[in-house]
Amino acid sequence: MVNLEDLxxxxxxxxxxxxxxxxxxxxxLVLAMMGxxxxxxxxxxxxxxxxxxxxxxxxxxxxxxxxxxxxxxxxIRVADRSGVNLEQAVRDKLASNDQKYPKDKSRGSAKKYxxxxx
Amino acid sequence: MVNLEDLxxxxxxxxxxxxxxxxxxxxxLVLAMMGxxxxxxxxxxxxxxxxxxxxxxxxxxxxxxxxxxxxxxxxIRVADRSGVNLEQAVRDKLASNDQKYPKDKSRGSAKKYxxxxx
Amino acid sequence: MVNLEDLxxxxxxxxxxxxxxxxxxxxxLVLAMMGxxxxxxxxxxxxxxxxxxxxxxxxxxxxxxxxxxxxxxxxIRVADRSGVNLEQAVRDKLASNDQKYPKDKSRGSAKKYxxxxx
Amino acid sequence: MVNLEDLxxxxxxxxxxxxxxxxxxxxxLVLAMMGxxxxxxxxxxxxxxxxxxxxxxxxxxxxxxxxxxxxxxxxIRVADRSGVNLEQAVRDKLASNDQKYPKDKSRGSAKKYxxxxx
Numbered sequence: 168m169v170n171l172e173d174l175x176x177x178x179x180x181x182x183x184x185x186x187x188x189x190x191x192x193x194x195x196l197v198l199a200m201m202g203x204x205x206x207x208x209x210x211x212x213x214x215x216x217x218x219x220x221x222x223x224x225x226x227x228x229x230x231x232x233x234x235x236x237x238x239x240x241x242x243i244r245v246a247d248r249s250g251v252n253l254e255q256a257v258r259d260k261l262a263s264n265d266q267k268y269p270k271d272k273s274r275g276s277a278k279k280y281x282x283x284x285x
Numbered sequence: 286m287v288n289l290e291d292l293x294x295x296x297x298x299x300x301x302x303x304x305x306x307x308x309x310x311x312x313x314l315v316l317a318m319m320g321x322x323x324x325x326x327x328x329x330x331x332x333x334x335x336x337x338x339x340x341x342x343x344x345x346x347x348x349x350x351x352x353x354x355x356x357x358x359x360x361i362r363v364a365d366r367s368g369v370n371l372e373q374a375v376r377d378k379l380a381s382n383d384q385k386y387p388k389d390k391s392r393g394s395a396k397k398y399x400x401x402x403x
Numbered sequence: 404m405v406n407l408e409d410l411x412x413x414x415x416x417x418x419x420x421x422x423x424x425x426x427x428x429x430x431x432l433v434l435a436m437m438g439x440x441x442x443x444x445x446x447x448x449x450x451x452x453x454x455x456x457x458x459x460x461x462x463x464x465x466x467x468x469x470x471x472x473x474x475x476x477x478x479i480r481v482a483d484r485s486g487v488n489l490e491q492a493v494r495d496k497l498a499s500n501d502q503k504y505p506k507d508k509s510r511g512s513a514k515k516y517x518x519x520x521x
Numbered sequence: 522m523v524n525l526e527d528l529x530x531x532x533x534x535x536x537x538x539x540x541x542x543x544x545x546x547x548x549x550l551v552l553a554m555m556g557x558x559x560x561x562x563x564x565x566x567x568x569x570x571x572x573x574x575x576x577x578x579x580x581x582x583x584x585x586x587x588x589x590x591x592x593x594x595x596x597i598r599v600a601d602r603s604g605v606n607l608e609q610a611v612r613d614k615l616a617s618n619d620q621k622y623p624k625d626k627s628r629g630s631a632k633k634y635x636x637x638x639x
Binding site: 323327 | 451
């Protein structure tokens with residue numbers, strides 16, 4: 168099991184060991200995260216929706232795994248360096264989403280909660 | 286403690302309960318993740334590096350926490366729907382980074398591993 | 404006809420008139436551009452490839468036009484504030500692409516130029 | 522002078538000559554644009570605001586020019602393939618911004634128009 172707090176510590180130690188905190192400002196890390204999201208997009212850019220499964224089975228899954236891991240590492244680091252408790256934030260967001268999107272009203276609908284009938 | 290596997294299950298159940306798997310194709314989720322990264326960027330866009338701490342203390346941390354949680358939720362979902370084991374991927378990436386960036390050679394340097402002296 | 408140099412001037416004057424150059428550092432503008440790209444992605448996130456035409460005809464084209472204009476405005480501004488001649492850059496890139504992707508070798512192929520047979 | 526309509530035609534012809542329209546769906550192009558924005562971010566990610574000028578003078582301007590040109594090319598192509606008149610869209614947006622941000626109220630302020638005093 169990999170928990171977010173252990174990951175946060177491990178990624179923080181990695182930076183400390185290399186004296187990288189000086190580079191890891193919040194905005195630097197957000198730009199780095201954008202770079203990795205761009206690499207995720209690049210993997211999928213020429214593959215129509217109905218060809219994605221084929222791409223994944225043809226080596227794409229491994230490449231995607233690497234880039235998703237990079238996004239996660241920078242995301243954890245952005246949170247850490249900005250004093251955000253990511254564990255708490257995701258707990259709060261899931262609880263909030265549960266309220267914003269009641270099962271009966273949002274079933275089978277891609278509408279934003281602000282557009283759901285009430 | 287929040288572990289990635291529990292989060293993956295919780296987020297998946299959330300979608301199943303609302304019959305949302307039909308919307309959660311890999312590319313749809315990547316676009317949604319891009320939207321949330323855009324919101325992270327928007328929070329920080331007019332705040333110079335040396336003003337970020339002030340922004341965070343002035344309500345920015347809470348707003349950032351929400352958007353980072355959204356990025357994480359979509360990231361977990363992209364991995365799940367593409368068959369990527371995110372726990373394993375992040376373990377592998379951290380091990381790989383440890384090899385690519387030896388402590389002595391990368392200390393205090395923002396160089397990419399391909400540019401480190403050998 | 405709208406040319407890039409006129410747009411550059413107009414967008415620059417807009418900032419000068421409001422004393423906004425102080426906010427328009429290169430990195431600030433890149434983050435702002437990312438925010439707008441995120442809004443483009445958000446419009447398209449739940450619409451499968453084969454439903455995009457329907458979305459566009461159902462009001463999506465107007466919303467997309469607004470966000471694409473925002474991306475263009477920030478893009479022009481990033482170039483201007485970083486001393487990049489965007490007109491020259493796009494001319495150079497198109498010439499370079501023409502060499503990297505010869506018509507006969509790249510016809511009907513989504514391969515990157517580094518992967519084309521030679 | 523480079524005008525947007527000529528660029529649109531040139532980029533469209535480039536795709537036709539290579540039988541690339543089949544790959545240039547709106548969503549594919551948005552993902553490709555994101556990939557290029559990610560490369561812009563990557564150039565600037567470890568360079569604090571006050572070091573950007575130095576980076577640009579040290580070869581960064583040329584690298585940035587290339588990536589900004591790529592963003593522009595995909596942006597023009599997204600507009601073209603979605604039936605958006607980018608020239609008109611940017612004209613409309615500049616006129617709209619002029620109304621949303623009156624010079625006297627927005628001078629020296631980075632506030633969003635919805636937060637300006639009225």
